[in-house]
Amino acid sequence: MITLVHFQIVSAALFSIGLYGVMARRSAILILMSIELMLNAVNINLVAVASFLDPDRFAGIIITIFVITVAAAEVGLALAIVLRLFRNRATINVDNIDLMKW
Amino acid sequence: MAWLVFVVLSGIIVGGGLGVVTTRNVVYAALFLLVSLIGVAGFYVLLLSEFLAVVQIFIYVGAIVIVLLFGIMLTRSDEYPRIADNEQWPAAVLMGLGFFTLLGLALLTYPNLSDERNEIALPTLGNSLFTDWALPFEIASLLLLIALVGAVVLAREDKKP
Numbered sequence: 001m002i003t004l005v006h007f008q009i010v011s012a013a014l015f016s017i018g019l020y021g022v023m024a025r026r027s028a029i030l031i032l033m034s035i036e037l038m039l040n041a042v043n044i045n046l047v048a049v050a051s052f053l054d055p056d057r058f059a060g061i062i063i064t065i066f067v068i069t070v071a072a073a074e075v076g077l078a079l080a081i082v083l084r085l086f087r088n089r090a091t092i093n094v095d096n097i098d099l100m101k102w
Numbered sequence: 103m104a105w106l107v108f109v110v111l112s113g114i115i116v117g118g119g120l121g122v123v124t125t126r127n128v129v130y131a132a133l134f135l136l137v138s139l140i141g142v143a144g145f146y147v148l149l150l151s152e153f154l155a156v157v158q159i160f161i162y163v164g165a166i167v168i169v170l171l172f173g174i175m176l177t178r179s180d181e182y183p184r185i186a187d188n189e190q191w192p193a194a195v196l197m198g199l200g201f202f203t204l205l206g207l208a209l210l211t212y213p214n215l216s217d218e219r220n221e222i223a224l225p226t227l228g229n230s231l232f233t234d235w236a237l238p239f240e241i242a243s244l245l246l247l248i249a250l251v252g253a254v255v256l257a258r259e260d261k262k263p
Contacts, residue, residue, distance in 0.1 A: 002108050003217055005209055007145070010112045012205035014119050014138075020198035021123035024191040027182065029128060029173055033135050036166065037119050040142045051149040055220035061151055061227065062235050068161050069242045073249035075166050079173040080256035086177040093185050 007048035015041035028082050028092040032075065039071050108148060114141035128174050128182050136167050150221040 014037055021034025043064045050060030086092055118138025122131050139162045146155035188194065231239060 001217060002104055002148075002219075003214055005212075005214065006108065006112075007149070008209045009206060010115060010145075012202055012209065013116050016198040016202035016205070017116070017119040017123055019201055020194050023194035023197060024123065024187045026188055027128065027185045029170065029177070030122075030131055032173075033122050033131055033170065036135060036162075037122060037138065040139060040162075044142060044145055047146055047149050047151055047154060050222070051151065051219045052216045055222060058222045058227065058230070061154060061222060062231060064154060065157065065231070066238060066242055068157060069246065072161055072165060073246050075169055076253045077249050077256070079169060080253040082173055083176055083257045092177055095188075 004048055004052040008045060011041045011044040011048070013041075014038075014044070026093050026095050028085070028094050029079075031094065032078050032082075036071065036075070039067060043067055104148065107144070111141050111144040111148065114138070115145070129171070132167055132170050132174065135170070136163060139163055139167065148219075150219050153224050153227065 018034045018036075018038035018041060021037065022031055025031050025034060046060035046064050046067070048060075050058045050064075054060060082092055085097065089097060091097070115138050118134045118136075118141060121134030122138065125131050125134060139158065143155040143158040143163075146152070146158060
């Protein structure tokens with residue numbers, strides 16, 4: 001019998017993996033991929049709660065649609081920024097981009 | 103049967119995620135991300151929201167991963183294999199494991215409220231999206247337009263005035 005907790009455990013695992021990726025990676029594109037993993041973990045959680053507990057209002061499913069929309073916009077913009085960064089500095093290693101670091 | 107599908111999909115999702123954060127090759131990382139996202143689409147089917155599964159395949163697999171691959175292609179340089187992980191990666195492992203343990207303990211101590219997955223009919227979903235959620239829907243379309251214009255402005259070539 002699959003219950004809500006099982007979905008939430010997988011979601012927590014995926015979120016932790018994404019968290020590790022954001023903290024440990026140094027290439028901007030790989031950090032972006034880790035953020036996508038974290039967004040997907042949150043989506044699993046929202047859809048699972050909507051399906052198990054909230055079938056009348058299903059707010060989780062609607063919010064997931066918006067999360068996917070915002071993720072698409074975010075990836076487009078972030079890659080434009082990475083491209084501009086690569087053109088100006090010839091690197092996408094975020095450790096070398098420390099102009100504003102005190 | 104559903105249990106078997108669940109276990110296989112969990113393996114695909116978590117394995118793909120681990121592949122994304124451990125491989126040294128950026129293109130492999132994008133392909134691992136693809137695997138993980140398809141697993142998430144399978145989860146949506148298991149949660150009886152087929153519409154979201156189709157949206158997931160269309161937008162994540164069809165658009166986002168392709169855009170990421172374009173980004174890798176356009177910033178193609180020989181520095182990719184040389185960008186190693188941070189020196190603090192053991193601390194990041196500890197953070198990730200600690201966070202997972204904390205979340206897992208919190209989830210397991212919570213009482214189980216329901217065992218039943220419910221299907222939400224697509225017409226109901228559409229009605230709700232265009233009545234109760236009409237304002238966020240319009241704002242989302244505006245956001246997409248702004249992101250489109252912003253990405254074009256950011257990424258185009260400089261022109262001397």
